[in-house]
Amino acid sequence: MKQIKWLWSQMKGYRTQYVFLLILLMIPVIMQLQNPIISQMIVDQVILKIPEQKGNMEELIDKLIRLLALMISLMVVRTFVWRFGIIGVERCGQKFLYDFKRQMFHKLQNLDRGFYKRNETGDLMTRLTSDAEMGKHGIVALLRGFMECFTLYMATAIYMFSKNVILTLGLMVFTPIIFVVTYKFSKTARPYYMRLREKLSKMNSNAQENIEANRVIKAFAREDYEEKKFKERNEDFREANITASFVWLRFYPAIEGFSQALPIVVLVVGGIFLMNGKISAGTFLAFNSLCWTLAAPMRNMGMLVNDTQRFMASIDKLMELDAAEPTVKNREGELVVKEKLEGKIEFRDVSVKLEHTDVLEHVNFTIQPGETIALMGPTGSGKTTMINCINRFIDVTGGAVLIDDIDVRDYDIDVLRKNIGIANQDVFLFSDTINRNIAFGNTMLRSNKIERVAKLARADFVWRMQNGFDTMIGERGTGLSGGQKQRLALARAIAINPSVLILDDTTSAVDMNTESEIRDNLLGMSGNATKIIIAQRYFSAMKADRIFILDHGSIAEMGSHKELLRQGGYYQEIYLLQRGVSSLEEDEEDRRNLSDTSEESNNGMGVRVHG
Incomplete structure (x- = not known):
């Protein structure tokens, strides 16, 4: 099966160890037969021989002691071998869990925005937690369980055949029936467990989204509505779980019933054979004791198949995640690696199509190193798409974006992005100290440099906090105002000393005086960073060297503040509207x-x- 092959492929480096441990664990499984076999020897060779000894019991007592000592010794050996094997297999399972989570975290870091648009965060978290745990369960318990069932059943059958073929065949007549029932269950249950897995994913996604949107929910007093929605998801999961469990319960009585019939066969058929002298009392006792070693594998097989359906549903999700590949990645062959870019940007007949929609069409312009450009335009005109082409969050579908006269697709992605600082309007701050958030792109940044970039971003509020730059902030910047978060994001972008600085409406939540100070600070920055500012207010764009007006994916206007005012058009309309004049x-x-x-x-x- 493809799921087993995939799981096996994930176990590179410890497959031999795992196989050895599985084989080792079969030894204590076979040794489960020791007590019935030794008990049979005690009955036949000791107890039934008592009348023949005529009072001389020393030989029988000596044999009894030896058999009991053998039984205890084998039990001790079996216990230690089992413990060693189980610990080893558990370590293999933990190794898989550790390696898989590490590999998948690395993959998630490199997957592009399109993947996250298609997959909900709650579903991805389910894959990295419960689905990954189910993969470990397959290594530690399922495969071992199937091998134990097969080994115990075969070892018991071989021993029984060596004692009496007819009685053994009478006991094994139920085996094909149980296997047919088990096979039918496996085919029936699979869709139910796939549905159960989807319901779990939706419930987790709903919970994750609700936690992230907690402030919005409170702001609109929608707690009752969200509780009702989660209750529905929870009930859907519960119903799917109950339904899947009932599927198992429909087949369980047949499996359990046939398994429990074995002792009856031994009592009836074995009793007749004992009375006719075809088997000894010890053999009858051994058969009666070994009924459970024949019945247990058949009974456990049903439960293992039940768990296997859950396992398959989870592994399918893990395989899907493992197979995901970013659409934006390094080209094969030699890549350009430059420690520091100059910052010249050229769009050469660039077109971008997203989800069958033309977002940018034949865009051409050149930005010189150190130049400040403002992008303005109506919502959906392609401003954010344009800057996403520069740092390769998306790739162009036509034309080329060049930095320093080299196609951005020829750069190593890490080198390219390390030279580009970006601060978005929708700020994400980590649950960490302020100084670590600012130094996120350069963890070697010293305290004086952190303070300097904070001043450039006008994050003066940090000095008024009780713990200053060591202040812990909540997830996504909880506890800070929108303007404070934007200024920290700007400081984080400046801190890497970028060749290209992109500000995506970064000052939309700050007052105009603060914005003016930030703008002046950026214009006076040391270095020669090329600056691209997405703005909605003319005030944010007016001091730029050039202003590009985008409309329906094309540049409709281009020029300085004064030039665009004289031209008329969108920029003049925005200017007059925001100035409150006609x-x-x-x-x-x-x-x-x-x-x-x-x-x-x-x-x-x-x-x-x-x-």
């Missing part, structure tokens, strides 16, 4: 009136002070 002439008149009012105020103050 024309540039009215705006100019307002500016003159404001200037006159300010001058009169200053003169008045001067007179009063002079007086």
Whole structure:
């Protein structure tokens, strides 16, 4: 089966050890026959020989002591071998769990946004936890369980055949029936356990989403609604679990009934053979004692098949995750590795199609190193898609994006992204100290450098906190305002000393005075970083060297603040709207009136002070 092959492929490095341990564990399984066999020897060779000794019991007592000593010795050996084997197999299971989680975490770090768009976080967490645990369960318990059942059944059958063929065949007549029932159960149960796995994933996704959106839920007083929704998911999972369990219970009575019939066969057929002298009393006792070693494998087989259906459903999910590949990855062959990029950016006839929709169409422009560019445009015009092409969060479907005259697809992705600092509007901060959040991109950053970039980002509120830069912040920045989170994200982007600095509406949650100070600080930054600013306010864009206006995936306007105001179009409309005037002439008149009012105020103050 493909699931077993996949699991086997994940066990590189310790397969030989695992196989050895499984074989070793079959020894104590076979040794489970020792007590019935030795008991048969005690009955036939000691107890039934008592009348023949005529009072001279020393030889029989000596034999009894030897047999009992053998039984105890074998029990001790069996216990130690079993303990050694179980510990070893458990270690193999833990090794799989550790290696798989490490590999999958590495894979998740490299998968692109498209994968996360298709898969919910709760489902991925289920795969890394309960599904991975089920994979370990397959290594530690399921495969071993099937081998134990087969070994115990065959060892018992061989011994019984050596004693009496007809009685053994009478006991084994139920075996094919039990196997047929078990096979039918395995075919019937699979869809139910697949459905159960999906219900678990949906319930976990709902819980994870609810925890993340806790503030929104409270803000809209929707706790009751969310509790009701989770209750429905929980009930769906419970119903799926009950249904899957009832499938097993439909087949369990047949398996259990046929297994329990074996002692009856021994009592009836074996009793007749004993009375006819075809078997000894010791053999009858051994057969009666060994009924459970013949019945247990058949009974356990049903439960193992039940667990196997859960195992298969989980392994399918693990295989799907393991097979996932990023659409954006390094090309094969030699890649360009430059420690520091200059920051020249060129879009050469770039087109991007996402989900069968043209997002960018034949975009052409060049940004020189150190230049500051502002991107503006209506929602959905392609601004974020454009910057995502620069750091290869997505790849272009036509044309090429070049940095320093080299196609970004020819760079090593890690080298490319280490040279690009980005601060998004939707800020993600880690549950850690402020200084570690700022130094996330460069963990070797010293305290004075952390403080310097915090000043550039106007994160002055940090100094007012009780623990300063050692203050712990909650997950996603819980406890900080939107503006504070944005300023920390900006400091984090600046801290890596990037060749290209991308600000995706990073100052939308700060006041205009603070934004003006941040803008001036960025313009006065040391180094020659190329800056790309996505803005919704003209105030954020007006001091840029050039402003690009995007509309329906193309550049509709391009120029400086003054040039675009003279051209008319989208930028002028936004400017007038945000200024609260209807024309540039009215705006100019307002500016003159404001200037006159300010001058009169200053003169008045001067007179009063002079007086």
